[in-house]
Amino acid sequence: CSQKKTLEPKMPSSLVKRVFKDYVKMPVATESFGIVEKCTKKYFKRLWSDLAAFANHAGRKTVEASDVEVLMRRQRLVTDEIPLHVLIERHLPMDYRKLLIPVAMSGNKVIPEIKHK
Amino acid sequence: MRRIVPRTALRKMVKSEKLGLRLSACADLLVYLNFLLFLRRLAEEARTNAFQNRSRIIKPEHIIVAAKAILKKSKG
Numbered sequence: 001c002s003q004k005k006t007l008e009p010k011m012p013s014s015l016v017k018r019v020f021k022d023y024v025k026m027p028v029a030t031e032s033f034g035i036v037e038k039c040t041k042k043y044f045k046r047l048w049s050d051l052a053a054f055a056n057h058a059g060r061k062t063v064e065a066s067d068v069e070v071l072m073r074r075q076r077l078v079t080d081e082i083p084l085h086v087l088i089e090r091h092l093p094m095d096y097r098k099l100l101i102p103v104a105m106s107g108n109k110v111i112p113e114i115k116h117k
Numbered sequence: 118m119r120r121i122v123p124r125t126a127l128r129k130m131v132k133s134e135k136l137g138l139r140l141s142a143c144a145d146l147l148v149y150l151n152f153l154l155f156l157r158r159l160a161e162e163a164r165t166n167a168f169q170n171r172s173r174i175i176k177p178e179h180i181i182v183a184a185k186a187i188l189k190k191s192k193g
Contacts, residue, residue, distance in 0.1 A: 009129035019153060023160035027174040035177045039184040043155055043191060048134040050193030062139045068147035071193045077154050091153050093120045096146050
């Protein structure tokens with residue numbers, strides 16, 4: 001237990017493994033997963049510094065959803081043909097999709113309230 | 118696919134990496150989405166590499182080559 005605390009927080013490796021396996025649709029050598037995890041680590045390192053730069057530029061200390069959207073635009077993940085909400089619909093589980101995409105509810109309510117649109 | 122987003126893990130990662138930086142309520146989900154798409158790109162690239170080398174399974178070298186290209190693409 002004490003050893004666990006000294007480790008720096010990272011994405012759970014079982015998750016990384018599972019997701020990667022899902023996407024390749026091909027047999028993967030066992031050693032490969034270690035490499036994938038290393039890549040994830042590098043990826044996150046860059047991600048945090050990018051997001052920090054974006055938030056800083058806007059004079060904020062909190063990374064907002066719009067910062068991430070700008071980042072994804074720069075990564076060419078979000079384009080004019082593929083807007084962000086399409087990606088959300090395709091890739092995120094339903095429970096989380098509800099938090100990101102406003103859903104019209106009865107009684108003329110929209111949940112969540114639209115802020116960043 | 119797993120249905121749970123490790124939101125606390127993401128927040129902890131920010132904290133350990135960048136002191137004083139926080140994620141807003143929805144931003145962590147988008148970060149997770151970004152991470153999924155990164156892995157998808159990586160997987161696709163690795164698969165093409167494996168095909169080009171006539172390999173039936175994904176070996177570490179395929180991923181290393183793919184990672185170089187994809188990490189470059191995910192620069193912000």
